Amino acid sequence: MVGEVGELSEIFQWKGEVPRGLPGWKEEEKQHLQEELYDVLLYLVRFSDVCGVDLGKAALRKVELNAIKYPVKLCKGSSRKYTEIIDNDGADADSSIPAENGDR
Numbered sequence: 001m002v003g004e005v006g007e008l009s010e011i012f013q014w015k016g017e018v019p020r021g022l023p024g025w026k027e028e029e030k031q032h033l034q035e036e037l038y039d040v041l042l043y044l045v046r047f048s049d050v051c052g053v054d055l056g057k058a059a060l061r062k063v064e065l066n067a068i069k070y071p072v073k074l075c076k077g078s079s080r081k082y083t084e085i086i087d088n089d090g091a092d093a094d095s096s097i098p099a100e101n102g103d104r
């Protein structure tokens with residue numbers, strides 16, 4: 001899977017900032033991109049299955065965690081990590097994140 005992610009990354013290696021929808025890309029470049037995205041997806045789904053992880057459930061749980069770690073009012077339009085985000089009350093954005101194993 002990491003190898004396929006590498007092949008995906010390579011497509012963007014010399015592109016700089018890429019606008020949404022990839023205007024100006026050749027049709028064969030877009031086709032190549034689709035194929036590499038599919039390869040990554042295939043390995044991800046297979047890897048999750050072998051590990052016994054329900055990918056849909058895992059995604060929904062992470063969406064909920066992200067909503068706590070990255071509250072819209074503090075994070076919209078920002079690329080800062082949650083450890084660098086302090087709200088007006090001085091609390092870290094991650095101070096209320098529930099741990100899966102209850103050890104936080």
Ligand SMILES: Nc1ccn([C@H]2C[C@H](O)[C@@H](COP(=O)(O)OP(=O)(O)OP(=O)(O)O)O2)c(=O)n1
Pocket residue numbers: 062066069070075078079080081082
């Ligand atoms: N403004 C942002 C930034 C990140 N994310 C989401 C995308 C990823 O699902 C996840 C990545 O966040 P982190 O870099 O905090 O990575 P982890 O969740 O793995 O945390 P950590 O690095 O502390 O293990 O958060 C988001 O929704 N909005």
